[in-house]
Amino acid sequence: xxxxxxLWKQHLGRMAKKNWKAHGKKVIQESDELKNLEQLGLPVIxxxxxxxxxxxxxxxxxxxxxxxxxxxxxxPVMNNLHPLYKARQCYMHKNxxxxxxxxxxxxxxxxxxxxxxxxxxxxxxxxxxLNVADMHKLVKRSILASHVFDAQQVKLPKxxxxxxxxxxxxxxxxxxxxRRNYLLCEKLVQLSNSWSQKSSxxxxxxxxxxxxxxxxEGDLIQFDLTLNMALLSSVPHEKFSSQxxxxxxxxxxxxxxxxxxxxxxxxxTHFYESKDIFPVNKFSKFSHLHTIIIHHxxxxxKNLHETKVLEGQLVGRCLLHGFAAAVSQARQLFGEVEKELxxxxxxxxxxxxxxxxxxxxFQLNTLDLNGSxxxxxxxxxxxxxxxxxxxxxxxxxxxxxxYNPEVLKNFMAFCxx
Amino acid sequence: xxxxxxxxxxxxxxxxxxxxxxxxxxPEYPPILDLSRDAVKKRNDEVWHNKxxxxxxxxxxxxxxxxxxxxxxxxxxxxxxxxPYGSLQFAQYITRTFIVTQQELPMLYQAAxxxxxxxxxxxxxxxxxxxxxxxxHAVERxxxxxxxxxxDDVNELGDAxxxxxxxxxxxxxxxxxxxxxxxxxxxFPRIESFWIVGGIDPPKRLEKIRKTSNNGDxxxxxxxxxxxxxxxxxxxxxxLPLQPAAIESEIQKIESNVPEFHYDPRVLGIDKLQRHxxxxxxxxxxxxSEFPLMxxxxxxxxxxxxxxxxxxxAPYVHAVLASFAWLQALACYKGFSTFQDVTxxxxxxxxxxxxxxxxxxVYQLNxxxxxSSHATENQKCNLCWGTKKLKLxxxxxNGKVVGFNEEVLKILLYFYLNVPHVRSGVELKPYLGVNNRxxxxxxxxxxxxWLEKHFKHMYSNRPRKLLADELYHWEKIYKxxxxxxxxEPRRRPFELGQVPLERRYDDHTPAYVRKSExxxxxxxxxxxxxx
Numbered sequence: 001x002x003x004x005x006x007l008w009k010q011h012l013g014r015m016a017k018k019n020w021k022a023h024g025k026k027v028i029q030e031s032d033e034l035k036n037l038e039q040l041g042l043p044v045i046x047x048x049x050x051x052x053x054x055x056x057x058x059x060x061x062x063x064x065x066x067x068x069x070x071x072x073x074x075x076p077v078m079n080n081l082h083p084l085y086k087a088r089q090c091y092m093h094k095n096x097x098x099x100x101x102x103x104x105x106x107x108x109x110x111x112x113x114x115x116x117x118x119x120x121x122x123x124x125x126x127x128x129x130l131n132v133a134d135m136h137k138l139v140k141r142s143i144l145a146s147h148v149f150d151a152q153q154v155k156l157p158k159x160x161x162x163x164x165x166x167x168x169x170x171x172x173x174x175x176x177x178x179r180r181n182y183l184l185c186e187k188l189v190q191l192s193n194s195w196s197q198k199s200s201x202x203x204x205x206x207x208x209x210x211x212x213x214x215x216x217e218g219d220l221i222q223f224d225l226t227l228n229m230a231l232l233s234s235v236p237h238e239k240f241s242s243q244x245x246x247x248x249x250x251x252x253x254x255x256x257x258x259x260x261x262x263x264x265x266x267x268x269t270h271f272y273e274s275k276d277i278f279p280v281n282k283f284s285k286f287s288h289l290h291t292i293i294i295h296h297x298x299x300x301x302k303n304l305h306e307t308k309v310l311e312g313q314l315v316g317r318c319l320l321h322g323f324a325a326a327v328s329q330a331r332q333l334f335g336e337v338e339k340e341l342x343x344x345x346x347x348x349x350x351x352x353x354x355x356x357x358x359x360x361x362f363q364l365n366t367l368d369l370n371g372s373x374x375x376x377x378x379x380x381x382x383x384x385x386x387x388x389x390x391x392x393x394x395x396x397x398x399x400x401x402x403y404n405p406e407v408l409k410n411f412m413a414f415c416x417x
Numbered sequence: 418x419x420x421x422x423x424x425x426x427x428x429x430x431x432x433x434x435x436x437x438x439x440x441x442x443x444p445e446y447p448p449i450l451d452l453s454r455d456a457v458k459k460r461n462d463e464v465w466h467n468k469x470x471x472x473x474x475x476x477x478x479x480x481x482x483x484x485x486x487x488x489x490x491x492x493x494x495x496x497x498x499x500x501p502y503g504s505l506q507f508a509q510y511i512t513r514t515f516i517v518t519q520q521e522l523p524m525l526y527q528a529a530x531x532x533x534x535x536x537x538x539x540x541x542x543x544x545x546x547x548x549x550x551x552x553x554h555a556v557e558r559x560x561x562x563x564x565x566x567x568x569d570d571v572n573e574l575g576d577a578x579x580x581x582x583x584x585x586x587x588x589x590x591x592x593x594x595x596x597x598x599x600x601x602x603x604x605f606p607r608i609e610s611f612w613i614v615g616g617i618d619p620p621k622r623l624e625k626i627r628k629t630s631n632n633g634d635x636x637x638x639x640x641x642x643x644x645x646x647x648x649x650x651x652x653x654x655x656x657l658p659l660q661p662a663a664i665e666s667e668i669q670k671i672e673s674n675v676p677e678f679h680y681d682p683r684v685l686g687i688d689k690l691q692r693h694x695x696x697x698x699x700x701x702x703x704x705x706s707e708f709p710l711m712x713x714x715x716x717x718x719x720x721x722x723x724x725x726x727x728x729x730x731a732p733y734v735h736a737v738l739a740s741f742a743w744l745q746a747l748a749c750y751k752g753f754s755t756f757q758d759v760t761x762x763x764x765x766x767x768x769x770x771x772x773x774x775x776x777x778x779v780y781q782l783n784x785x786x787x788x789s790s791h792a793t794e795n796q797k798c799n800l801c802w803g804t805k806k807l808k809l810x811x812x813x814x815n816g817k818v819v820g821f822n823e824e825v826l827k828i829l830l831y832f833y834l835n836v837p838h839v840r841s842g843v844e845l846k847p848y849l850g851v852n853n854r855x856x857x858x859x860x861x862x863x864x865x866x867w868l869e870k871h872f873k874h875m876y877s878n879r880p881r882k883l884l885a886d887e888l889y890h891w892e893k894i895y896k897x898x899x900x901x902x903x904x905e906p907r908r909r910p911f912e913l914g915q916v917p918l919e920r921r922y923d924d925h926t927p928a929y930v931r932k933s934e935x936x937x938x939x940x941x942x943x944x945x946x947x948x
Contacts, residue, residue, distance in 0.1 A: 001890045010895055010902065095559075138599065141705075149704040151607040151697045153877040173877045186604060190584060194591035194598045203552050204584060206577065209559040226559035232552070277557055283816035284555040285548060396865035397857040398703050 084271040090213070091221045091266035093320065096300045098313040100265040104255035106316030108262040109216065110323040111369045112362065112377040113252040119361065119380050120240040127413045132405075138191055139408050140400055146183035147354065147391040148398045150175050157299055180354045181295035182206075185229050188408075189293070192415040202231045202415070203286050208279025212328045216369040219263055222272060223324035229293040230279055230325075231415060232286040236333070237346040240363055241378055249365075254372040265304060278332045289329050289347050291414050294321050296353035311384060314351065315358055319379055322349040322362030326377075330364055340366045340375055348414050357385045359410050382410065454632065459789070466756040473850030474859065475702050475752060476872045477948035482611070482754065483693045483875055484947065487920035488885045492611070492642035493682045494690035495738055497649070498718050501685040505730040510678035511614045511643060512741035513787055514780075514799045516733060522779060522802045525662050526831040535830050539823065542589050546826060547818045549581040553772075554813045572717035575772030576650045579713045580604070583651055586833050596836050600655045601706040606699030608647035610742035612755040612785060615640045616792035618679050640788050641682060644694055645742035650770075652712035652743070656705050657837035661762040662781050663800055673798050695876050698746035702855050707750055711766040711832050714739055716774065728806070732769050732776050737801055740767045740780030748785060752848035758786035761843045766832045773810060777828050778803040804828065864946045871947075875922075886910050886917040923947040 001007065037044050076082055099105045107113065118124065152175045159169035189204050208230045213222040280287040296314055303309055330337055330345045344365045351358040360381040368374065389402025450456070465485075472478045483489070501507075509516065526532050553574060583602065591598040619627070619639045627634045683689070698707075719731055744763050745755075753759050759782060767778040784797035807828075811820030852858065856872065859865040888897070888911055895901045897911070910917050927942040935941075 004891075007891045010891070141601070145601055145603075145700070145704065149700045150603075151700055153607075153873070173873070173879070183604060186580075187602070190587060190602060191598075193584060193588035203549060203581065205552065205556050206580070207559045209557045279557055280552065281555045281557065283813075284552040285816070286552050287555070393869060395862055396859070396869035398701075 078271060082271055084273055086270055086272060086274075088220060089268055089270055090272045090274070091219060091263045092269050092272065093221060093223045093225075093266055093324075095224070095226045096297075096302075097266065097317075098301055098303060098309055099316050099320075100303070100305075100313075101257045101260050101262075101316075102310060102312030103316040103319065104257050104312075105260065105262055105264070106319040106323075107379070108254055108257065109221065109369075110319060110362075110377055110379070111216075111254065111366070111372070112319065112323065112379040113249060113254065114379050114381065115241065115245040115248045115252065116380060118382055119359065120245075121242060123240065123361070123413060123417065126417065127409050130409050130413055132195065132408055132412050135191060135195055135408060135412075136403070136405055139188070140403055142184065142187035142191065143388060143391055143403075144398060144400055146180055146187060147175065148393065148400075150179070150183060152176065152179055177297045177299055177354065178295065181297065181352060182228070184354055185293050185295070185352065188411055189229065189231070189415065192412050195412065196416040202233050202290055205230050205232060205279065209277050210279055210325055210328050211275060211277035212324050212331065213274045213276070214327060214367075214369060216262070217371075220274070221263065221266065222274060223320070223327075225321055225324055227279060227289075227292045227321070227325060228295045230289055231291040231293075232280060232284075233288050233290040234285045236288045236329075236343075237290065237348075237417075239344045240346050240361055240380070241344070245378065249376045249378065252376075254376070276328065276331050278328045282332070287332065289325050290417075291348040291350065292321060292325050293350045293352065294318065296351055296356075298353060315360070315381055318349050318351040318358050318360050318381070319362060321351075322347045322360060322379070323364070323377070325349070326362050326364035327367065330367065337367050339368045344378075348417070350411065350414060352387075355387050355391070357387060357407050357410070358382070359385070359414060385410065454634075462789075469754055470757050470848055472948055473853050474856060474868070474948075475750065475849055475854060476856050476868060478752065478754060478848075479696055479749065480872055480875055481948045484922045486693075486918070487922050487924055488881065488918055489692040489878075490642050490694050491689055491691050492644045492694060493687055495643055495645040495687065495742075497608075497647040497739065498715060498735065499687075500718070500731045500734045501687060502722075502725045502727055503730070504685050504734050505727075506676040507678040507680075507682065507685060508734040508737045509676050510792075511612075511682075511787070512737055512799060513675050513784060513792070513795060513797075514737050514741065514801050515673040515675050516737075517800055517802050520802060522777060522804050523828060523831065525779060525802060526835070529660070529835065531831050531834045534834055535827055538590065538830060538834070539827060542586060542830070543821075543823065543826065545585045545589065546582055547821060549585050550578060550810060550818055551813055551816055553577045553581055555816070572715050572771055575715060575717060575770065578772040579650045579768075579770060582829070583653075583713070586830070590833060594834065594836065596655055596657070596710075597833065600653045600710055601700075601704070603649075603652045603654065603699045605648055605650065606652055607697055608645070608649065608699055608739075608743055608746065609695040609697040610645040610647070610746040610749075611642065611694035611696055612745055613640050613642050613788035614792050615787065615789040616677075616679055617641045618681055620681055638679065642694065643682075644690055644692065645738060647714075647739055647742055649739065649743075650713040650715055652699060653710035654699075654704075654706040655708055655710050655837045658708040658840050659710065659764040659766075659835055659837050661764050662779055662802070673800075675798050677793070692878050693875050695878065696746045696749040697876065698743055698750060702750055703857055707747060708837060709743060709747055709763070709765040710835075710837065711768060712739065712743060713768045713770060715771060716769040716776070717771045720771070732806065733778075733801070733803055736767045736769055736776070736778040736803060737780070740765050740778065740801065741782065741785075741799065744780065744782040745785050748782065752846045753785065755785060755788060757848055758784055760847055761840065761845075766835065768829070768832070773808060774806050775809055775825050775829070776804050776806050777832070863944065867944075867946045885920075 034044060079085070119127070153173040154176050156172045156174050156176070159172065161167055161169075193202065193204075206229055208227040210225045210227055211223065213220060278287075279289070294317075296317075301309055301317075303313075326345045326347045329347065330341055333345070334342060341364065344363050346361060346363045349360045349362060351360075358381065360379065363378040365377050366375040385407045386402070386404055387407045388400055388404065391400045393399075450460070469478055469481050472481060508514070523532065556577070558573060587597045587602070616638045617640070619637065623639065624635065714735060716732060716735065719728065722728070722731060744765055748759050748763060763782045765780050765782075767780060769776045769778070779802045781800045783799055784795055786795055807822065807825045808820070809822055809825045810818045813819070846854065856865055856868045859868070886909075892909070896905075907913060923945065927945050929941060930943050932938070
């Protein structure tokens with residue numbers, strides 16, 4: 001036991017003395033073992049007789065082999081002997097990367113232009129005609145269930161008040177942002193599946209992996225993304241663009257982010273494996289990406305230089321997810337394509353952080369991403385929509401304020417298109 | 418005060434309160450109380466149980482159970498999927514469950530007319546489910562660092578198949594069965610459930626103490642507190658309850674002998690926990706969908722139990738504990754508790770699966786009063802019907818399901834087609850207030866905000882900043898076992914007759930209120946609203 005100040009005071013000398021005295025007075029008692037054994041007629045042999053002929057064999061020390069493997073493998077040395085080392089540098093675009101150049105930089109990488117404000121015409125017409133009046137009650141319930149009534153209690157990020165930077169708020173325990181987004185999207189997709197008549201046409205899959213390398217202006221850019229939720233169908237989308245919009249592509253220029261290069265704020269690495277992974281392999285009939293839903297988890301998506309993530313950056317992230325998914329789909333359908341695709345591959349993309357929704361569509365027309373001339377890809381995006389203004393315990397009461405029915409309309413339209 | 422004024426004061430006092438007649442026709446004797454130690458203890462316990470019963474707000478009831486202990490109750494921890502070998506008798510005893518073998522599970526649904534509904538729906542849904550299974554096998558998943566990680570027994574594929582099948586069935590059937598559209602689906606919810614079971618052998622340490630105190634308690638059985646912590650794959654809840662599978666008269670016909678297991682649960686290798694006991698059926702109070710429909714649990718761990726053949730018993734243990742725990746927690750959300758029994762039966766349907774192998778269980782909760790003598794003397798018991806392990810499919814080959822077994826899908830559909838109904842003629846929440854049921858209903862803002870914060874804090878089970886006082890090893894040797902330090906002043910809790918672990922939850926100075934935030938200048942500490 002630890003020798004503390006209090007214990008030090010205990011005078012142990014007395015105990016030691018008593019110990020010696022007691023053991024000194026000890027008399028070795030005769031045990032009844034021998035007597036009992038003789039009574040039973042069992043032979044009694046003196047141990048010393050048995051041991052007399054035994055020899056003590058000295059243990060031979062084994063020589064330690066010189067290239068002894070470590071019990072714990074040392075971390076791999078990141079040099080040119082590493083199995084994943086490549087001489088050519090790769091710009092890695094991971095799931096939580098946001099670009100410093102925002103939407104403009106994303107457009108340049110994907111060689112995409114916004115041909116129209118808002119969504120394509122046919123989708124807008126559909127949204128207007130949609131009647132989801134009887135679903136709003138269920139959606140409000142789902143919002144409360146995923147934001148307020150779920151019983152997870154984990155430590156949430158620290159609260160900050162910019163006007164009082166030194167003030168430390170008590171830590172809040174509640175639902176983590178990943179779980180909240182996961183639950184909300186699951187419930188909304190479930191509701192849209194129940195509501196639509198052709199419910200057997202789409203399957204939802206969680207956390208599909210999408211890895212796709214692309215060549216642009218002599219740079220290798222690799223996307224390694226998690227599609228938090230992917231709705232899959234057995235048939236590809238029809239193209240969203242109208243004749244007029246296709247002609248407009250040539251009239252609209254790509255944005256210019258000089259002096260930034262299009263690969264700025266992508267992680268540069270020499271250790272990668274250049275491969276194509278599509279979330280669903282061809283065995284399943286349902287291998288066409290219909291819609292992807294990606295989560296904006298505030299705890300994971302941060303800028304390298306610790307400034308606040310801007311709306312433009314998040315819309316850019318949405319664009320690139322749509323782009324990567326479309327490229328991956330195109331490669332799965334057509335194999336290695338260099339230039340224009342036989343028919344355009346379209347992906348609908350919804351990004352959410354539990355409250356704010358970005359609805360966008362990416363149409364991949366060509367995989368020739370060099371330069372800013374020629375055929376380009378198309379991108380439509382709606383301005384940010386708020387699902388509600390407040391959903392939390394307000395003064396001890398679970399409240400939902402400022403519910404916006406537009407979000408459900410758009411969501412349903414996307415999921416049932 | 419002068420003598421005259423005091424006399425007037427007394428006269429006024431007597432005038433006001435001497436209204437009751439001192440003499441009546443017949444003598445009214447007070448009840449003769451049994452003054453034996455057991456009876457006195459029982460009456461004292463009942464005072465506390467009645468306090469819980471009379472609290473109107475649900476969260477106050479849940480908090481009151483923890484009020485006697487600042488550092489939490491010592492309880493036995495039961496975890497989802499941690500099934501000790503040979504523990505079926507134990508599971509049955511602590512949940513008072515009788516496993517019904519006379520009646521096959523599908524027969525229950527025949528009586529309700531569900532089996533006849535099933536055939537056309539099966540054809541409609543069959544193909545979608547096959548596609549779903551193929552799809553999940555074809556998906557390339559990202560390493561999931563996103564949701565909670567459970568270690569070796571994580572079965573991503575199996576869980577994904579369950580979610581997929583659930584989605585498919587609900588989408589297909591919502592139009593004709595509106596209860597599926599309005600049900601709430603929880604994904605990996607947090608299930609915590611607490612109950613007390615009596616009639617268990619006392620531990621050796623307690624017997625040793627009892628020998629020295631000579632109270633006549635030697636050999637008397639003990640109450641053990643159980644805390645179940647579960648994590649089902651998914652569960653479905655609805656605003657209305659399912660109809661019970663067996664009514665009172667039928668229960669008596671079924672010969673129910675619940676096995677006895679009076680040994681200390683630690684003989685099975687289950688460990689103790691010290692925590693604030695919680696009852697959480699996967700959601701916070703206030704959610705309207707508070708009756709169970711069904712729950713799905715992962716049975717992947719069953720594949721790794723090769724050294725001891727309990728493949729028949731282990732799934733039952735899991736199903737019984739999981740069903741009882743969920744129903745118990747749901748019952749607590751209606752105002753019942755481990756001290757106040759349910760007044761009507763609750764039914765749930767449980768599915769144990771790893772994606773390929775499925776087993777189905779129906780559990781009816783008739784009683785949850787198991788503490789003290791109720792463990793053996795309770796006339797009611799809970800019932801569990803179950804199936805064997807069934808294979809849904811053999812394997813996936815070239816994008817096709819091989820060996821698809823429709824029988825499994827049929828039983829699963831029976832579960833979904835079991836429509837909940839309004840339970841008429843029964844008061845569903847007899848022990849909750851009529852107008853004020855939840856914290857949200859409390860009109861006073863301060864009380865509401867304070868209670869909400871402290872209820873959630875208690876239920877988060879955050880570790881305390883300062884630990885309870887401990888008896889250091891040297892103190893045990895030199896002060897307790899052998900009194901070698903008479904010179905030291907007696908300041909430690911064990912020397913003053915205090916038991917640190919018996920500190921009450923509200924035994925602390927309340928939070929300090931800064932001068933600028935005070936309503937009354939001299940009230941330094943905030944008002945507490947402990948139940």
